[in-house]
Amino acid sequence: MKWTQVFRRAALMLGLAGAVGLHSTQAVSSELGYPEKEELTFGFIKLTDMAPIAIAYEKGFFEDEGLYVTIEAQANWKVLLDGVIDGRLDGAHMLAGQPIAATMGFGTKADIITPFSMDLNGNGITVSNEIWEQMKPNIPKMKNGLPVHPIKADALKPVVEKYKADGKPFNMGMVFPVSTHNYELRYWLAAGGIHPGYYAPHKGDISGQIDADALLSVTPPPQMPATLEAGTIYGYCVGEPWNQQAVFKNxxxxxxxxxxxWKDNPEKVFGITRAFAKKYPNTTVRITRALIRAAMWLDENNNANRPEAVKILSQSNYVGADYDVIANSMTGTFEYEKGDKRAVPDFNVFFRYHATYPYYSDAIWYLTQMRRWGQIPEDKSDDWYKELAAKVYRPDIYAAAAKSLIDDKLASADQFPDFDSEDGFREPQTHFIDGIVYNGHKPNDYIDKFPIGLKAGQKL
Incomplete structure (x- = not known):
């Protein structure tokens, strides 16, 4: 342990953190209680949206809480989840769907919770150069000759139909069966009339390719560009920097x-076991405090800290991609076709728009997509969706952390939801590519709106 860590630990135990001026912050509130577990190991996948963990470490926010953290990259999402479940990892950067699916029992059964949502947005769908050339005639152009965005899957549908007519499977990649990437890719395809396939776990079919026009399969994020280049897949949905890497590699x-x-969609969460939160409640709140502060730092002053964040993330122990590749999306722009760089200031959001608050309605949206594609094979009541969301998403822990930061004058109340009136549900969301409105209070009504997907009473 570094001498600075020993010093901070001693100061925290003596209640002197504010007096000795650790970093430039005030003392953490002694009312929180000391962390029951101080030495922690967190896992992550090499994606830019792991940034809150890296920043909480690099900026000393974990140490401010008396937490001495080791951060370890994981090979894939399953290895990461297994590490949290078996205790090798104390917590991890997770796909938003992982704690929900684990608690539900789809895949590995385990009680995983999240007190902190890590970001909004951050993913893209990339196709090979060959597929792009076939799509381009189907895409409207602006006066300058560049494509009109957003590009809908309608432009891809004739390409997929031709492959199907020629007896060729149209293969696409996503990162995990319960990943945001899987559901976003499926959503985009289905909105353009391309069926992405059903799951039938009750029949032992977890391929997700029943009745599919496009065949989706799992590829770990860092391997996406190489798999595309090899011709194994024709397109993929992944987080950054692996879309921009395809542009840089041409x-x-x-x-x-x-x-x-889906404008301002929730992307990753920080996941821990329910048992960890129960055994180490003070530690859990302190982890959440550190992550909130990291998210604030990432977004403050109109993203002024992003260049420094990109430099940190480009290190091999974090994301390990070139600075320019990461900066291409994380500093307020996004490059589509080579040379077609456009301003997308909210491509990565870490704190604004209440990005870190674990909304029940976010969890319910993922559950609606699990039901839509057969991962939940039977109808469930609206109350079932709400009850499962409340088991997994823990705004109570988040609120305890946020309120203590406000008390310590490390944040202000206007930066958070109104905790006295907040019910955990966003207002109905309208900004979807297909125009369908999502109301988290009415999940079954929402599911039944889709032209493609399972409806009430349907079962494969």
């Missing part, structure tokens, strides 16, 4: 971002 074209599919 092997593919990002055609749409998830910001255009």
């Amino acid at each position: 092997i593919g074209v990002p055609v749409v971002t998830d910001y255009e599919i």
